[in-house]
Amino acid sequence: MVDGITSLLNSSISSSTNTSKGNSELGKDDFLKLMIAQLQNQDPMEPLDSSAYSAQLAQFSSLEQLSNINDSLETSINANYILTQSINNTMSAGWIGKEVKISGNTLTNNSQGNISIGYTLPSEAASVTVKIYDSKGALVKTINSEELAEGNHKLSWDFTDNNGYNVAKGDYTFKIEAKNSAGKDITVDSYRIGEISSVRYTDNGTVLVVGNVEYNLSDITEILNTTEG
Numbered sequence: 001m002v003d004g005i006t007s008l009l010n011s012s013i014s015s016s017t018n019t020s021k022g023n024s025e026l027g028k029d030d031f032l033k034l035m036i037a038q039l040q041n042q043d044p045m046e047p048l049d050s051s052a053y054s055a056q057l058a059q060f061s062s063l064e065q066l067s068n069i070n071d072s073l074e075t076s077i078n079a080n081y082i083l084t085q086s087i088n089n090t091m092s093a094g095w096i097g098k099e100v101k102i103s104g105n106t107l108t109n110n111s112q113g114n115i116s117i118g119y120t121l122p123s124e125a126a127s128v129t130v131k132i133y134d135s136k137g138a139l140v141k142t143i144n145s146e147e148l149a150e151g152n153h154k155l156s157w158d159f160t161d162n163n164g165y166n167v168a169k170g171d172y173t174f175k176i177e178a179k180n181s182a183g184k185d186i187t188v189d190s191y192r193i194g195e196i197s198s199v200r201y202t203d204n205g206t207v208l209v210v211g212n213v214e215y216n217l218s219d220i221t222e223i224l225n226t227t228e229g
Contacts, residue, residue, distance in 0.1 A: 095196050095208065101222040102192035102215055107132065107172040109159050110212040116193040117174055118154040125178040125186055132157065132174045140167055148178075154193050191221065 107115050117130060125148045132141040140161045145153075159167050178186040194210035201207075207214040 093199055095223060096199060097195065099193060099195050099224040100208075100210065100220050101224065102194060102210065102219050103221050104192065104219065105173050105175065105190060107157070107174060107192065108211075108213045109167060109169045109172065111169065112211040112213075114156045114158045115211055116154050116156050117176075118152065118191050118193040119176050119178075120152050120189040121148060121150050121178060121186060122189075123150050123180065123186060124148070126181045126183075127179050128153075128188075129177045130155065130174060131177070132172055134167070135171050140172070193224075 101118060107117070109115075119128075119130075121128070126146065128145040128148055130141075130143040130145075131139055132143075134140050141157065142162060143155060143157070145155070161167055174190070176188045176190045178188045180186055192210075196208050196210055197212075198209040199206060200209060200214065206217055208217065208220065209215075
């Protein structure tokens, strides 16, 4: 009996660090009931050894402390999440009308007229080629530029293909290729640029609307004070 209870207590202490518990796991109340039942059903001729009982009490105390720590951590995490959401909601409202950089190479045609693509050159480029692909990977638009200086640049795409026809609504991707005067490739940091038109508060957090497309706060890499070109 003593060994069985001790084994169960040890098992519970090991599993108490998990944040979630299944219905098949025993909690601290269950072990307290087991200990009481053990005392009630012990052999009067061979009562439970006091040292063994003390060890079980110590294990139960450890179990309860671990359980309380887990509860406190969960409460703290939830409080921090709510605080973070509140701060994000307050700050993001002041970003309306601001131009921002958006990570990724996805462009969404949502009848917004045009869309801006930005990129940063680490050194002077002899040529820069922007290639835009549809959702099936087919090339629909190529935009060429020459002799661009080191620094930030942006261009606007009006959602037309190489033949001048309007492309269909949906998602597109872009790739930027740059070469120096020696014809060697230059690594380019590319991104989307757009103006925040509104802020929406959803069950999944705050989203920013740029060009009729919703973006998470984590998608925004920089808020621009001036228009880059």
